[in-house]
Amino acid sequence: MTAVARLPAKAESPFQLGLVRLMENRMATASGLIAILFVLAALFAPLVAPHDPNDADLFRRLQPPVWLGGEWAFPLGCDGLGRDILSRLIYGARISILVGTLVVVIATIVGVIAGLAAGFIGGWVDRSISWLVDVLLGFPYLIFAIGLMAMMGTGFQNIVLALAYKEWVVPARIVRGETLALRELEYVEAARALGASRGHIMLREILPNILSPVAVVATVRMAHVIILEASLSFLGLGVQPPTASWGSMVADGRDFLVDAWWVSTFPGLAILALVMAINVFSQGLRDAFDPRIQE
Amino acid sequence: MRIGRLIERIAGLVPVLLGVSVIVFLMITLTPGDPVEIMLGDSRSSPEQEAALRRDMGLDRPMVERFFLFLGNAVRGEFGLSFFHRRPVIDVIGERLPATIELTLVALVLSLVIAIPLGVLAAVKKNTWFDRIGTVGSLLGVSMPGFWFGILLILLFSVKLGWLPVAGRIGFSAEVPFVTGMLLIDTLLAGRLDSFVEAARHILLPALTLALPMAAILMRVTRSSMLEVLRADYVLFAEAKGLSRARVIGRHALKNALIPTVTVAALETGSLLGGNMIVETVFGWPGLGRLVVEAIFSRNYPIVQAAVLLYAVTYVLLNFIADLLYTALNPRIKL
Numbered sequence: 001m002t003a004v005a006r007l008p009a010k011a012e013s014p015f016q017l018g019l020v021r022l023m024e025n026r027m028a029t030a031s032g033l034i035a036i037l038f039v040l041a042a043l044f045a046p047l048v049a050p051h052d053p054n055d056a057d058l059f060r061r062l063q064p065p066v067w068l069g070g071e072w073a074f075p076l077g078c079d080g081l082g083r084d085i086l087s088r089l090i091y092g093a094r095i096s097i098l099v100g101t102l103v104v105v106i107a108t109i110v111g112v113i114a115g116l117a118a119g120f121i122g123g124w125v126d127r128s129i130s131w132l133v134d135v136l137l138g139f140p141y142l143i144f145a146i147g148l149m150a151m152m153g154t155g156f157q158n159i160v161l162a163l164a165y166k167e168w169v170v171p172a173r174i175v176r177g178e179t180l181a182l183r184e185l186e187y188v189e190a191a192r193a194l195g196a197s198r199g200h201i202m203l204r205e206i207l208p209n210i211l212s213p214v215a216v217v218a219t220v221r222m223a224h225v226i227i228l229e230a231s232l233s234f235l236g237l238g239v240q241p242p243t244a245s246w247g248s249m250v251a252d253g254r255d256f257l258v259d260a261w262w263v264s265t266f267p268g269l270a271i272l273a274l275v276m277a278i279n280v281f282s283q284g285l286r287d288a289f290d291p292r293i294q295e
Numbered sequence: 296m297r298i299g300r301l302i303e304r305i306a307g308l309v310p311v312l313l314g315v316s317v318i319v320f321l322m323i324t325l326t327p328g329d330p331v332e333i334m335l336g337d338s339r340s341s342p343e344q345e346a347a348l349r350r351d352m353g354l355d356r357p358m359v360e361r362f363f364l365f366l367g368n369a370v371r372g373e374f375g376l377s378f379f380h381r382r383p384v385i386d387v388i389g390e391r392l393p394a395t396i397e398l399t400l401v402a403l404v405l406s407l408v409i410a411i412p413l414g415v416l417a418a419v420k421k422n423t424w425f426d427r428i429g430t431v432g433s434l435l436g437v438s439m440p441g442f443w444f445g446i447l448l449i450l451l452f453s454v455k456l457g458w459l460p461v462a463g464r465i466g467f468s469a470e471v472p473f474v475t476g477m478l479l480i481d482t483l484l485a486g487r488l489d490s491f492v493e494a495a496r497h498i499l500l501p502a503l504t505l506a507l508p509m510a511a512i513l514m515r516v517t518r519s520s521m522l523e524v525l526r527a528d529y530v531l532f533a534e535a536k537g538l539s540r541a542r543v544i545g546r547h548a549l550k551n552a553l554i555p556t557v558t559v560a561a562l563e564t565g566s567l568l569g570g571n572m573i574v575e576t577v578f579g580w581p582g583l584g585r586l587v588v589e590a591i592f593s594r595n596y597p598i599v600q601a602a603v604l605l606y607a608v609t610y611v612l613l614n615f616i617a618d619l620l621y622t623a624l625n626p627r628i629k630l
Contacts, residue, residue, distance in 0.1 A: 131310060131311075131314060132314070134310075134311045134314070135311055135314030135315055135317075135318065136318075137614075138311055138312075138314070138315045138607050138610055138611040138614075139315065139318075139603075139606070139607045139610065140565060140566060140568045140569035140606055140607070140610050141566075141569055142569035142570070142572060142573070143568065143569050143572070143587075143603055143606045143607070144603075144607075146572060146587065146588070146591065146603075147319070147322050147599060147603045148322065149591075150322075150326075150591040150596075150599055151322050151323070151325065151326040223438065227438075227440050230440050230442075231440065231441070231442060231573055234440075234442045234573065234576075235572065235573070235576060235588055236592070237591070247440075247442070250440075250442060250443050250446065251442075253446075254446060254577075257446065257449065257450055257454055258454055261450055261454075264443070264446050264450075265447070265450075267443075268440060268443030268446065268447070271440045271443065272435075272438055272439055272440065272443070275438040275440075276434060276435070276438040279434060279437065279438050280434065
């Protein structure tokens, strides 16, 4: 709590306090910056990538990275079709980040609404939502997604749907729990006594107070979803070739492990780096914004 | 826990399992594509034959009726014929199941063996370099995509060093009489030590790949619960009595610190099931996970349906057991 002690005397909002604490956590800030770099690379892929990611040239097949005798034009080497690995990594970041973001955003919106409704309204609404949550939790995540992908077919939109169908359960459970706790507090009682409508209480009194745990969970889940998307792509159930995605790039490289380790290794490193950056950042976020877990 | 409460909780599983079966049923039923056409493939069949097959498979009945038919059959373990193998689904799955169970169990043991000593050490040596390496290690463990870690292990131990085999469960030359289907056990039962070593060499890398994320989580859990226990009065008292540090940790602290570890391990065993598909695909492990992935690509839906249901039911039961275990181990919690 040293950060608090050094704060100016004037009252600051919990958000500002959290932000100060987050900025003071160097590991978290660095990780946040790394994640932002990935996002920027993905956003500006056409400007950043040195080559067209699908530009194949069999003369450059399995060309090694520059430090192993390759050329500077293809710094991380080329894959089995002679495509530039660096450019494919940069374009592949788009799929990972976009799927991660979309799934988590959809899941958070649905989960918050479901959790608020279950926690606040109670009764059969709570029972039905909780039942659905329990049922969905009954499936191992990857198996549920694989089952759905098998049915719906592969492709970008279906990955997002397959993951979001189950992902909303996570925020829903948390929001339900928080809402149950807040519902009984005096200030909510007061709002009710003043004649505020259910909708008003849920959206104006309760929602703002549960946003920080929801945001923390959303970032943690983003890392999780990115790994899941990569796993689906690895199995061949993700976006289809020739679109570059990190998981399918790792799968492509399996055939060349003996001669060309770099084909599988770099996309895996990219996943690891992004997921780790998000994990460290979300840990920092939790330490900074969730006062209950601060020692 | 009182018997009445236990029965009540078992009864609570029924709606969840029912919901799980509804979803699995809908997954297949709402799939575009006619199962009859898939099953008949390219063979030239008359409309009458098609209609007969449709009737046999119950596809001409209303959906609700089909669901209860499916449920009734599922309870009896009847999932129809595998499109591809032309044999009962349950037989095909039964053949693959021991390999998956064996892999999961070895991964579970490995993750406990890795996580508990490291977690305890990290707690005892809190804030030292060992603890910090442990923290980074467990962060790596949860951030590492399993399929890539498996490939790295193959690259290092099989391709570069040539120490361990790349894929499969055992060498082609080894003949092991079938007892449990789990090679590590069957080879021992047959008294074939050479085959046992061979099987162990095959299972090591896949099991390690599967175990890593779980070990990372378990290590964190062990560390934090150990830290908590080390602050407890009874541990301070034991130390004050003059017992050695090792004895206090081994005898008094560990027993209680392991309660959360065991619970989380039981919970995470369920998630090992999901990892199976990836690991079995990477290592060519002939288990259920790989069967499902193959079935998806060959549109062998009865297999997918039965396997997803099996996975989900196992998962629900494992979570239930974890819950019971937590209650049983933790006398402070009364349900």
